[in-house]
Amino acid sequence: DAKTTQPPSMDCAEGRAANLPCNHSTISGNEYVYWYRQIHSQGPQYIIHGLKNNETNEMASLIITEDRKSSTLILPHATLRDTAVYYCIVRVVQAGTALIFGKGTTLSVSS
Amino acid sequence: GAVVSQHPSWVICKSGTSVKIECRSLDFQATTMFWYRQFPKQSLMLMATSNEGSKATYEQGVEKDKFLINHASLTLSTLTVTSAHPEDSSFYICSGREGRETQYFGPGTRLLVL
Numbered sequence: 001d002a003k004t005t006q007p008p009s010m011d012c013a014e015g016r017a018a019n020l021p022c023n024h025s026t027i028s029g030n031e032y033v034y035w036y037r038q039i040h041s042q043g044p045q046y047i048i049h050g051l052k053n054n055e056t057n058e059m060a061s062l063i064i065t066e067d068r069k070s071s072t073l074i075l076p077h078a079t080l081r082d083t084a085v086y087y088c089i090v091r092v093v094q095a096g097t098a099l100i101f102g103k104g105t106t107l108s109v110s111s
Numbered sequence: 112g113a114v115v116s117q118h119p120s121w122v123i124c125k126s127g128t129s130v131k132i133e134c135r136s137l138d139f140q141a142t143t144m145f146w147y148r149q150f151p152k153q154s155l156m157l158m159a160t161s162n163e164g165s166k167a168t169y170e171q172g173v174e175k176d177k178f179l180i181n182h183a184s185l186t187l188s189t190l191t192v193t194s195a196h197p198e199d200s201s202f203y204i205c206s207g208r209e210g211r212e213t214q215y216f217g218p219g220t221r222l223l224v225l
Binding site: 034036038041042043044045046049087093094095096097098099100101102103104 | 112115117142143145147154155156157160162202204206208210211213214215216217218219221
């Protein structure tokens with residue numbers, strides 16, 4: 001699976017949009033971009049995933065660049081409960097293969 | 112999203128004893144289940160992958176005789192830590208996926224070995 005690079009930490013004011021970047025310059029054509037987050041002392045929570053089109057759901061939006069070498073997760077109106085470690089993972093969608101976690105970005109939302 | 116449960120949520124045991132952790136997929140059939148562990152201030156590390164009815168595949172450095180994994184049904188997998196020692200104290204997280212679908216995670220089990 002392609003390697004991803006994320007900033008170790010980011011801060012965001014409550015109510016503002018949080019834009020979390022992810023670099024995956026070695027991504028191959030059949031690899032998807034997945035985002036998960038882990039709130040302290042809990043299991044990871046699925047947020048969103050995409051292949052090449054931008055995606056939006058009730059939690060977030062995922063913007064993937066045209067060359068697919070980077071992406072941005074957008075939390076439109078961050079709240080204190082969004083404070084967590086956010087993981088960007090690139091993987092082939094194939095039965096039996098696991099997600100491999102990097103170090104992620106620690107997002108701190110403050111009032 | 113789909114729901115994965117784990118039991119117990121935390122356990123304290125004496126060194127040398129065995130501990131079993133259950134992982135259940137509540138609203139989907141987990142054809143594949145994964146076990147991870149996480150040490151403080153570190154990321155999740157994959158321990159093993161198991162397909163229903165098959166033997167688990169362990170990651171390098173994970174002792175298969177120490178961490179026994181059973182995936183007997185499409186909704187249940189168990190991890191047994193045998194002869195636990197203090198260095199096995201960690202946060203154990205299971206995850207399930209149905210086919211090629213999204214992978215969902217349980218809430219984790221915190222193990223403390225005294």
